[in-house]
Amino acid sequence: MRARQATYRERIRVDRLLYHPIENSDALKATVLMLRDELGELRRKSRRWAALVIALLVLIAFATVPIQFGQRKGDEQFKGIAQQNAVLHSQSEKLLQAVRDLPQAFSQSASAGQREDEATRLDRAYATLEENLKIGKGTLEKELPLFAEQLLARADTGALDRASALFATRKFAEAEKAALQAKDKALAAAGQSIHDAVKALELAGQSAEARIQYSRAMDHYRAAAALTSEERDPVEWAGVQWNLASVLEKSGQYNDAEIIWRKVIAVYTRVFGPEHPDTLLSRMNLATALYFQGKYVDAEQDHREVLVIQQRVLGPEHPDTLSSRMNLATALYSQGKYAEAEREHREVLAFRERVFGSEDPNTLSSRMGVANTLYSRGKYIEAEREYRAVLAIRERVLGSEHPEALLSRMNLAEALESQGKHAEAEQEHRSVLAIRERILGPEHPDTLQSRMNLAVALYSQGKHAEAEQEHRAVLAIQNRVLGPEHPDTLMSENNLAWLLVERAEYREAEEEIKPAIEIMLRVLGPDSPLVGVCRDTLGEALRGRGKLKESEAEHRAALALRERLLGPEAPGVLNSCYHLALTLDAEKNYPEAL
Secondary structure: OHHHHHHHHHHHHHOOOOOOOOOOHHHHHHHHHHHHHHHHHHHHHOHHHHHHHHHHHHHHHHHHHHHHHHHHHHHHHHHHHHHHHHHHHHHHHHHHHHHHHHHHHHHOOOOOOOOOOHHHHHHHHHHHHHHHHOOOOOHHHHHHHHHHHHHHHOOOOOHHHHHHHHHHOOOHHHHHHHHHHHHHHHHHOOOOOHHHHHHHHHHHHHHHHHOOOHHHHHHHHHHHHHHOOOOOOHHHHHHHHHHHHHHHHHOOOHHHHHHHHHHHHHHHHHHOOOOOHHHHHHHHHHHHHHHHOOOHHHHHHHHHHHHHHHHHHOOOOOHHHHHHHHHHHHHHHHOOOHHHHHHHHHHHHHHHHHHHOOOOHHHHHHHHHHHHHHHHOOOHHHHHHHHHHHHHHHHHHOOOOOHHHHHHHHHHHHHHHHOOOHHHHHHHHHHHHHHHHHHOOOOOHHHHHHHHHHHHHHHHOOOHHHHHHHHHHHHHHHHHHOOOOOHHHHHHHHHHHHHHHHOOOHHHHHHHHHHHHHHHHHHOOOOOHHHHHHHHHHHHHHHHOOOHHHHHHHHHHHHHHHHHHHOOOOHHHHHHHHHHHHHHHHOOOHHHHO
């Protein structure tokens, strides 16, 4: 159109007709005056043009009104376009900020103490960013990957933003590599802020963490920590320490995580105050670290203190408040306070059903909590019924291959196993395992958990050789991927040792479990519930070898620990009593055994 207009104007100019460009109303008025003077000159030159000149003036006079109207209309359209462009610019700025914030939000999105799939964590991270950036719900899922691809296609995208965009498109290995390159550029550039290098190292750690490469992630976070200073920038320092504590916790190093969480909490309390969301979230993470060390009473106390603040500041129905109540219920559950834990779960369930509806993922998680308490109280049929109900909803709403649906199937299989339905349980475990291997890969922790469950189901049917093969295969992967100090690895050591005990291979069982207990005492601490489980296993191996006094000592230590942690009537306590009685019986100490 512009080209054709230019051609038209040139033709008028060449034809020597009167032509003046008009851009606005003021220019139009000036032009009319100019035309009047020019027409007067023409009149003096040739009277034959008089009639034409008069007609032209009349035409211009009448054209002024519609032209001015059109100008005003154009101005309004321009304002509308300008406003629209401003909205688009604001949206782009928010999407760019979301790309930059996604790695940290994703890293922090895992529910305390739970392993969740990538999609679930990504959805939670999107929801957090949408709330923080005031973006419509569901916007990031639709627009952020495409926006990240556009950033990658642009030549002017900075090194750190490019790495963040790779993370947003789930290219975690490439993101880690690009983040390290951005770090090198930041350190090499004259006058470059050291903060950019810190952010780049954090992004490299978050990228490794997303691939379950916890050792690499820790290396990156420690490198970032070396560039920070609590005195110079306490918030930046605490942020790096947060990431380090989080990955230590995920890798099972709860003692080290606890120490760091306490330092982070001290900084956030001093800088932000005791009621700031980051301070409260840090306290929740500390409680989780305490929980996994078996410090259930301390974890319960922390959860209760955080809950009091959240109920006052956020309200009793805020999602964070309800999550704290769920965590409190878990701490109560682990102490054997099943009735109290069930009551907490049911009250949270009632809130969530009323606020979010019966099919909301959080509501279903509460139903699962209720089902778990029923299972632990030996109400296997009721628990099975709840598991099946939740599974039906999750498969209908989320799909049969969604991680939450698979978790429900896994719990259902365990309920079936406890009822002696071993073949049915094996079938469920195999189905879940096949899906997880295809979707998550053979080395994902959830996949390995399914293989361990399958091994238990095989053992219960007398398929000991096949069960041992599964245990050893899982253990080899865990040692390589998670490391020998991870709780999952240590539990696998215990499972294999117990299988060896059942096969009367007592020496091999003792050699398997003793090093694991030494690691537990060093990494998890003497109060970890896993220590009690493994000491019972060692006691059985020692009794099988005729080392009755040593066996008795192990079972007594396991019983004392479990009774203190779980209460006198917990299933684990009763299990320790039973094995101690067998050892006393073998020592011919019949009265105490009885």
